[in-house]
Amino acid sequence: MIKENDIFIVTGADYTSEGIGLAKVNDFPIFINNLIIGEEAEIKITKVMRNFATGKIIRFTKKSSDRITPLISETIHLAGCQFTQLDYAKEVEYKLSKVERALRVIGGISFKIEKIHAAKNPYFYRNKTVLPFGKRKNGKIYTGLFRHNTHEIIAMEKTHLDDELTSTVIAEIRKLIEKYNYEIYDEISHTGQIRKVMVRVSYYLREVMVVLITKDEQISNLDAFCRDLVMVCPNVTTIIQNVNSERTNVILGKKEKVLYGHGVINEELHDLKFTLSSKSFFQVNTLQAEVLYERALTIAGITKNDVVLDAYSGTGTIALLAAQKAKQVIGVEIVKDAVKDAEVNAKHNNITNVKFFKDDAGAFLTREIKNYNFSVVIVDPPRKGLSDEFINTLLKTLPPKIMYVSCDPATLARDLKKLTRKYNIEHIECVDMFPRTAHVETIVGLILKK
Known part of the structure; x- marks a missing residue:
């Protein structure tokens, strides 16, 4: 019987889906942050649940040759940064095996994935970040990220994933708050004015959006705050106040006010221009997004005769790129603001063979299949994967090709198990969109069985 405060010597055997080290004591799983596969460590049990326990490393008795010194030492304690201490080549290797295992175990699919596209630089790639603020007893303001499984902020001058321009801007924001x-x-007390800051940076155009998230709408001296920030950070092209007065972990509130600029920034992707608002979805790794979309559309083999459905179309990134190859593209997205952004982006790029609809993808496909003879369906759903309704509609309407872009191997495997009743898997590739984390993107090309 394992109890809290028990001490064990364990060996790292695997990682959890979130990249936490996994060891076993008498076949009982122990989750241990900062433990690499093959390492031995003395640990202390910190919590015991019904099906697993968590442990904390007291000391290493054997370190892995795959362990590296983190670029920023604090990152080994952060939520969502589990591979910061692992050699990048080994991280990429593990991610490929993780996808193959999910397909095999969950989907019953044995498929050798030949390629994973590693990032040229696994650091400083994020074009969007949200950071909380803290205040020291001496009045100094700090920002940082949360310690794993806590609400404790680990103060950091910069992070190892965010664009370095982001860290420069946030440093000036801290000074101005003081x-x-x-x-x-x-x-806890639901008091104070400034909750968090969100910063978006366009990788190619170097425009910066600052979103100051506040509890109260009325904040003194915001005009002067904006003026000072733009003076020291000329890349800042727009500043927005987002008001979130609720007791909630949801980051953004419903009300926004543009304090400076036009409330948007501009970015380029494969020679197309995109306008991004504060709530626009856009892949956080611009360079790897270009790889992802180029590979997805190449695998899809879209021609000038194809009518394409882009389900979960977001701000229209894939749809607009596909429209350059296809006869017609229909984008479907449930988020109203994203549909508006997509329409603006189509207009800015003079692309006329694409239409966007605010609708549920499954309901749209069921209702409109008789009006559109879709030859290719592209899906890029959130982590929860495709809905049963949408999968059932695909299996009834049977478009000749499906291109599935997934950010979660488990839900991808679940969905492919259903789709392969009527489809053959033609091709699978992975793209490391999120280096130094446990997450990976997968592209799957499916062809209707004859």
Whole structure:
């Protein structure tokens, strides 16, 4: 019987789906942050649940040759940064095997994935970040990320994933919060003014959006705050106040006010221009997004005769790229603001053979299949994967090709198990969109069985 505070010597055997080290004591799983496969460590049990326990490393008795010194030492303690201490080549290798195992175990699919596209630089790639604020007893403001499984902020001057321009801008924001004596929000007492800051950076055009997330709408000296920030950070082209007065972990509130600029920034992707608002979905790794979309559309083999459905179309990135190859593209997205962004992006790029609809993808396909003879269906769903309704509709309407872009191997395997009743898997590739984390993108090409 394992109890809290028990001490064990364990060996790293695997990783959880979130990249946490996994060891076993008498076949009982122990999750241990910062433990690499093959390493031995003395651990202390910190919590015991019904099906697993968590442990903390006291000391290593054997370190892996795959362990590296993290670029920023604090990152080994952060949520969502589990591979910061692992050699990048080994991280990529593990991610490929993770996808293959999910397909085999969950989907019953044995498929050798030949290629995973590693990032040229696994650091400083994120074009969007959201950071909380903290305040020291001496009045100094700090930003950082949460310690794994806690709400404790680990103070960091910069992170190892965010665009370095983001860190420069946030450093100036901290100074201005001190200058204007703004109160930092406390989630326990629900007091204070400034909750978090969100920063978006366009990789190619170097435009910066700052979203100051506040509890209260009325904040003094915001005009002066904006003026000072733009003076020291000329790349900042727009500043937005987002008001979130609720007791919630949801980051953004419903009300926004543009304080400076036009409320959007511009980015380029494969020579197309995209306008991004604060709530626009856009892949956080611009360079790897270009790889992902180029490979997906190449595998799809779209021609000038194809009518394409882009389900979960977001701000229209894939749809607009596909429209350059296809006869017609229909994009379907449930988020109203994303549909508006997609329409603006189509207009800016003078692309006329694409239409966007605000609708549920499954309902749209069921209703409109008689009006559109879709030859290719592209799906890029959130982590939860495809809905049963959408899969059932695909299996009834039977478009000749399906291109599935997935950010979660488990839900991908689940969905492919259903789709392969009527489809053959033709091709699978992976793209490491999120280096130094446990997440990976997978592209699957499916062809209707004859």
